[in-house]
Amino acid sequence: MRTLFLAASTLALFSVSAAHAGGFAAPVVDVAPVEPVVVTESPAWQGGYVGAALGYAFGGDDEIGASVGGTVEGNLGNAELGGPNLSLRAGYRWQRNNWVVGPELSYTAGDISDEFDYGTAGTFESKVNNTLAIKLKTGYLVQPDMLVYGIAGWQKGDFTYTNSGTDIDYDADGYVVGLGAEKMLSDRLSVTGEYEYSNFGNTEVDLGGGITTRATPEFSNIKLGLNFKF
16 A cells, blocks of 8 residues: 555656646647638729710701602702700720720700791791710720710601601611710719710601601710719
8 A cells, every 4th residue: 555655646747747847738720721802892993873964966967858749859958067066975894904985875856957938938947956865885994083985876856847847757777986085073972074976767748738858967066074983
């Protein structure tokens, strides 16, 4: 019994001495590294937008001819279409690197018109009441906050001829092409400047009294506007 007690005491003293000599060693636990969360932001120009633009049309032309029973009787005159107008627009665009592309729907109305006197017979006026257009705008970022782009699209126009006080309304389809530039003022607001050319081809219009003409409205338009991105 005494021998067993001495052996236990010797083992205890040896364990305490070893602990003091080597110190306490904490267990090592392997922990897997935490992957950082990467937040991907949308490109600065991508997304939907709405906008408005003030414009002035100029350089327009609409040659008014007179035909009776299919026989051309002569040219009444030329309407040099022009005047102030307002456009409202909405669109969406995608951005890939420096390229930006997307569709836009626009509505334009104002006072794009001209009138002339033809002899002693009376006064003739040609007026663009409004246009509704669907366009594709394709642009390139020359700077992170500056976009230049081309415009191409189809549009439908509503027109009125006024022949000596009598109104004749007609519709015509046509195309629109142009160039533009847009600069960001903030994350959501940008300013635009555009040049557009509109051409509505040839449309036969009945002027009454057996007289017809072929309407050929076309004009250029310069616009300055604002876009709001959402």
